Amino acid sequence: MRMLLFSSQHYDQESFERASSGLPMDLHFQPARLTLDTAPLAHGYPAVCAFINDELDASVLELLAAGGTQLIALRSAGYNHVDLPAAERLGLTVVRVPAYSPHAVAEHAVALVMALNRRLHRAYNRTREGDFTLHGLTGFDLHGKTVGVVGTGQIGEAFARIMAGFGCQLLAHDPYPNPRLLALGARYMPLPELLRESRIVSLHCPLNDYSHHLINAQSLAQMQHGAMLINTGRGALVDTPALIEALKSGQLGYLGLDVYEEEAQLFFQDRSDQPLQDDVLARLLTFPNVIITAHQAFLTREALDAIAATTLANVIGWTAGNPQNVVRS
Secondary structure, three states: OEEEEOOOOHHHHHHHHHHOOOOOOEEEEOOOOOOOOOHHHHOOOOEEEEOOOOOEOHHHHHHHHHOOOOEEEEOOOOOOOEOHHHHHHOOOEEEOOOOOOHHHHHHHHHHHHHHHHOOHHHHHHHHHOOOOOOOOOOOOOOOOOEEEEEOOOHHHHHHHHHHHHOOOEEEEEOOOOOHHHHHHOOEEOOHHHHHHHOOEEEEOOOOOOOOOOOEOHHHHHHOOOOEEEEEOOOHHHEOHHHHHHHHHHOOEEEEEEOOOOOHHHOOOOOOOOOOOOOHHHHHHOOOOOEEEOOOOOOOOHHHHHHHHHHHHHHHHHHHOOOOOOEOOO
C-alpha cells in the first residue's frame, strides 16, 4: 500500500519507518501541509495520511479523490478539520487514532502548571544572565488547591490523577461523567460553577459546536481573579483576544497554551528569522505570566510510536476489508 504522509517531520519519519518494518507499506513523506495547492502531490496514492493542521475541506477532498485516493488516515484523535459529509459523498474512508498516549498530553499540561506557578521560565532566563535574586518568583502550593478539569476522557482523567497526587481538590465538567474520576473524589458540575470555584482550569475536551470558544469574555469573567488557565486541547476552545483583555486586567493570572486557534500557518515551522505576522500571538508573547508551546504536548517517544502503529494498523485493516477506527459524519 502506497501512502503519502503530509506535514511529516523527521520524528514522524523515524516512528513510521520503525512501525512499518516488515509490513507491506510503501511510505512517502511530504513536509508540506495538505492544502488545495499541495493536494495534487497525492495523485496516484491510494492512501493519504494527514495531521491536525492539514486542510481536508470539500475542495481538497475532491482533488484527492480525483487523483485516486480512497483512504484518509488521520494520525490524530481529532477530526474537526475534515469535511466528513464530503468524504462520504466522494467514497473516501476516514480513519483516526482515537488514543495514543493520554499521559503525554496530561503530563505536558502539568508541566505548564508547574512552570507558570513557580515562574521557571523567568528564573531560567534570569540565572543565565547572572541574576540570582528571587523577587517576582513567588509561587503557591498546589496541595489543597481546587483544579477544574474540563473534559474527562482519557487525557482529562490522566491529568486529574496527577493533580490528585499533588493533593488537589478536583472539579469536573463533561456531559458524560467518568466513574474513575468520581472514585478519585471529583465533583461534576456546570461549567460556570467550576470556573468560579477553581484556582486552576485545564481544558481537555474535543472541539465541536458546543465547545467552540467555550472560554470567552463571559466565562473568563466567571473565573477567580488571578486564576490559571491551561489549554492543551484545541486552539479554538478559547477566544484568544478575550484572553488578552483578561490578562491585561489581571482577571487571568496565568496562561499556558500548547495550541492556538490560528496555529496552522505558524506551528511546526522555524520562523525565528522572520517578523511575527500574527498580532494576537505577538501580544500574548509579551506577557510574563504566559507560556506558549508549539503543539508539542503529544511529542513523546511512546506517543509517536503508538500513533504510527495505530495508523498503519488502520491502513492494513482497511486494505483487508476490515476497517478500524472509522470516522463518520
